[in-house]
Amino acid sequence: MTKQALIIGSGIAGLAASIRLASKGYQVEVFEANSYPGGKLTEIAQAGYRFDAGPSLFTLPELVDELFLLAGKKPEEFFSYQRLESICRYFWEDGTRLTAWADTDRFGVEVEQKLGEPGVNVHEALSRSAFIYRHLSPLFLEKSLHRLSTWTGPKAMQSYLKMGKLGIFNTMNAANEKRFSNPKLVQLFNRYATYNGSDPYQTPATLNIIPHLEFGKGAFFPKNGMHDITLSVFKLAKSLGVEFQFNARVEEVLVEKGVVRGVRVRGEEVHADVVVNNMDMVNAYKTILSKQKQPKMLLNQPKSSSALIFYWGVRAIFPELDLHNILFSEDYKKEFEHIFRKGSIYEDPTVYINISSVCKPDDAPAGGMNWFTMINVPNNQGQDWDMLIAEARKNIIAKVNRILKTDLESLIEVEEILDPRSIESRTSSAQGALYGNSSNNRVAAFLRHANFSSNIKNLYFCGGSVHPGGGIPLSLLSAKIVADMVD
Structure with missing residues (x-):
């Protein structure tokens, strides 16, 4: 039966x-x-603009392919994607701009030219990230940690011998400050803590495993959107x-x-x-x-952090923007203190802008772009979200205007908003936290x-x-x- x-x-x-x-x-x-x-992982469509509503970064596509292979299907006949040549573009208030190229040699040269940081430091950081992935992925990501066999197998024994090198006893920020001399590059690598809703000043340096997913394994874009x-x-x-x-x-x-x-x-x-x-x-x-x-x-x-997302249909083309873009806060530590200690939103938040129409032009009308504009925010603890959202919107637009030298408000013709309250109601995520605990x-x-x-x-x-x-x-x-x- x-x-x-x-x-x-x-x-x-x-x-x-x-x-x-x-x-x-x-x-x-x-x-x-x-x-x-x-x-x-759904979508929003309005007035000719289409937005991927949730996750916007695609890594380890083989895990999706594997599902089709299990069913005896050829993945490429059902689902296609492309590898990104540039992973993300970074912007700072002082005019510094940096492209994180997927080619790590090119990225090292970019860092050396734009930040004055020796490219070898980037290679060493990514090598360390690959090392952590190699030793932790088979044990901590692919198996249950709640079965004795996981902890007593040969792979576990190998990992025990490397514990001091896996970042368990240090914070992400401390490890990155030790590795890089330029604070902008520390900030760039600290950002990876947000990939699971954590604080780089508290979370273990083991999370420096994440850059390897983008640079070592590759960042991708599904040809029909996320x-x-x-x-x-x-x-x-x-x-x-x-x-x-x-x-x-x-x-x-x-x-x-x-x-x-x-x-x-x-x-x-x-x-x-x-x-x-x-x-x-x-x-x-x-x-x-x-x-x-x-x-x-x-x-x-x-609980982890949550997100405040503005889905903006923008009636303009910004050639300097890519699929993934980050406009950094001037005081990253203070931003995380507001999120995790004060339960509030810092007045100068780091702004992430995902624009799928860069890779998929029909996601926006001709002459327009679909901006998925997100900042990290605390989970829902009963804050006055209407007030916080209004202030954050004003601060985000002001930041974009300063860095991109534009008048964004006049270009927005479509707007949808997703905040911790609506995340919780739509997805049953406790307190609107994106990543659970x-x-x-x-x-x-x-x-x-x-x-x-x-x-x-x-x-x-x-x-x-x-x-x-x-x-x-x-x-x-x-x-x-x-x-x-x-x-």
């Missing part, structure tokens, strides 16, 4: 888990509270017989004598052999798992919620709020870990 698997949520991890379980012979049904799949990841994977899941129920909010995970039995949705019980939760772990325990034993330590961990200490960085329940048999967890972490690649890896555990 075919075994049944139910998945709660159709974020990218839930979609990937559905494909992996279907490929193992399970009959899979997915329950999604929204009317669409993808979670944060939302095409969702659409392609969703289409693949359906082709494998996965059934989707939308506008179907799960009310309770059913447990009997320590074994999961299914879920209650729309007042009815749906039974299954396996249940995979792709909902934010914290909100899941508060709602659909409220009757079960609570992992209080994990639930009480500080923060990684601002060693325990939080490495011991996230397990991919399985230690109390309830056949209940599993995937997604950015559990191991190994947030973002598209780690969410896809969480689904892989779950599928490997089942049976």
